[in-house]
Amino acid sequence: MSEQMKAIVVERLGPPDVMELREVPRPEPKAGEVRLKVEAVGVNFADVLAVAGEYLTRTRVPYTPGMELAGTVEALGEGVSGVQLGQRVAALGGSGGLAEYATVPAAGLIPVPESFSAAQAAAFPVSYMTAYLALKTLGRGQEGEWVLVQAAAGALGTASTQLAKALGMRVIALASTEEKLDIARSLGADVTILQDDPERVKKVRAAAGGQGVPLILEVVGGSRFPESLEMAANRGRIVFIGNASREDAQLHPAALMKRNLTVTGLWLTSLLTDPATAQEAAAGLAPLIASGRVTPQVGPTYPLSRSAQAFQDILDRKTTGKVIVEPQRS
Ligand code: NDP
Numbered sequence: 001m002s003e004q005m006k007a008i009v010v011e012r013l014g015p016p017d018v019m020e021l022r023e024v025p026r027p028e029p030k031a032g033e034v035r036l037k038v039e040a041v042g043v044n045f046a047d048v049l050a051v052a053g054e055y056l057t058r059t060r061v062p063y064t065p066g067m068e069l070a071g072t073v074e075a076l077g078e079g080v081s082g083v084q085l086g087q088r089v090a091a092l093g094g095s096g097g098l099a100e101y102a103t104v105p106a107a108g109l110i111p112v113p114e115s116f117s118a119a120q121a122a123a124f125p126v127s128y129m130t131a132y133l134a135l136k137t138l139g140r141g142q143e144g145e146w147v148l149v150q151a152a153a154g155a156l157g158t159a160s161t162q163l164a165k166a167l168g169m170r171v172i173a174l175a176s177t178e179e180k181l182d183i184a185r186s187l188g189a190d191v192t193i194l195q196d197d198p199e200r201v202k203k204v205r206a207a208a209g210g211q212g213v214p215l216i217l218e219v220v221g222g223s224r225f226p227e228s229l230e231m232a233a234n235r236g237r238i239v240f241i242g243n244a245s246r247e248d249a250q251l252h253p254a255a256l257m258k259r260n261l262t263v264t265g266l267w268l269t270s271l272l273t274d275p276a277t278a279q280e281a282a283a284g285l286a287p288l289i290a291s292g293r294v295t296p297q298v299g300p301t302y303p304l305s306r307s308a309q310a311f312q313d314i315l316d317r318k319t320t321g322k323v324i325v326e327p328q329r330s
Contacts, residue, residue: 002026006327007099008307011062013053016311019065019098021304027096027103029077034106036089039118040301041097042068043323044126044155045244048311050095054246056267057094065307066097066325069104070112070121080106088112090121092272098307100327113289116296123296123322127159130268131217132281134239135164137271138264139215143168146208147215148231150224151244152189153180155322158297160217161187163285166293169215172207174200176317183320187297195220204231212236212259222247229255238263297321303329 005026008019029035047065049055070090073083083089083106090112091104112121135141147164151157152173164171165188173184174195181192191207193200205212212233218225222245228238229251240263243249256263272278288294299321302310306325313319 002028005100006304007064008066008304009062009064010051010059013051013059013061016048016051016308016315019051019308019311021307024064024099026101029075029080029103031078032080032106033077033103034073034080034083034109035075035077035101035103036069036071036091037074038066038069038071038097038099038102038327040070040122041066041325041327042070042122042124042126042155043307043310043314043325044068045242045314046126048314049246051311056269064096064099064102066099066102067094068092068122068126069097069102070118071102073109074101077103077106082106083109088118088121090125092125098304098325098327100304115292117298119298119301119324119326120296122324123155123298126268127155127322128163128285128294128296129272129278129281130156130241130266131159131163132284133268133271133277134217134241134266135160135167135169135215136284137277137280138266139217139237139239141167141169141215144170145215146170146172146213147217148172148174148204148213148228149184149189149217150174150195150219152184152192153320154219155297155299156217156219156241158183158187158321159294161189162294162297163288165189166288172204172213174204180320183297201227201230208233215239217241220244221249223249225249225251226255229259229261232259232261235260236262240265299323301326301329303327305330
């Protein structure tokens with residue numbers, strides 16, 4: 001009989017409590033794959049949506065969630081070269097992370113800077129690659145320009161704030177509590193505004209010199225989206241990254257025409273299928289990591305057995321930074 005391990009298994013889609021901790025066979029790496037001893041898993045809002053069956057792709061069950069993980073290489077599949085046993089790596093894939101061991105394609109392994117802990121390594125790929133592609137590649141952000149960061153104390157929000165500042169931009173941060181705004185300020189946000197402030201639209205426009213904001217990273221969507229259109233500057237760019245409200249957004253063409261706005265969608269998974277785009281983000285981020293100007297913000301950490309709680313806390317907006325599950329911790 002194959003060796004067993006603990007893993008989270010989802011058999012039917014729904015709220016976080018559909019996630020069950022089970023003993024399952026430890027996976028064997030196929031040709032071209034490696035097996036990782038999983039030290040840390042970055043839990044993304046996308047994981048919550050995938051378990052709920054509301055993600056951009058269909059979730060096939062049964063499955064083990066966990067798209068972003070870090071650990072050590074523990075076994076090599078046939079034909080794998082250039083990877084050492086014991087090497088610390090991160091990986092980005094569709095699923096499988098929330099387990100003591102996971103198999104991932106060797107070709108997709110992400111090297112981990114020595115200075116990063118396992119939790120930081122798992123906190124990095126999704127949020128920082130997305131932030132870079134939103135700010136620079138799709139958002140065409142310029143030094144000195146204002147950018148509006150929503151949910152600024154979250155995983156993507158902290159990455160976007162830190163990165164925008166490192167790229168010389170000026171940040172207006174929105175978040176739901178004063179404690180969250182403190183985090184945004186600690187990362188360099190120039191202006192912070194409560195997202196339920198009744199004067200928020202006026203305050204955001206005023207903060208950007210009364211002209212509105214040239215670049216908006218939209219992660220809430222729904223009934224908040226029309227406000228983003230009002231907050232935008234003439235010829236402003238809005239990068240639609242997330243829809244945390246889980247509501248449909250209305251888009252009236254007149255609002256786009258009035259201020260000559262551009263609205264762009266961003267999905268990291270599909271962007272990274274273009275090697276040149278992936279390379280551009282990696283090359284843009286590398287010097288900022290090496291100089292210590294961007295460091296992943298690790299939020300609350302949970303053992304594997306409390307993964308469902310981690311998911312629920314994200315949904316309840318209780319978390320800041322990147323939520324981490326540590327499968328080797330009991
Ligand atoms: P976060 O750590 O930012 O957690 C989500 C945050 O969204 C909450 O803390 C909360 O911040 C805010 N929020 C606003 N409205 C709601 C709501 N109705 N329910 C719950 N939360 C709400 O998560 P991530 O960094 O993982 O993701 C942030 C957003 O970016 C998500 O929409 C996600 O899907 C998207 N994303 C998209 C990617 C892509 O490739 N397109 C890649 C990465 C992230 P507050 O309390 O301050 O409002």
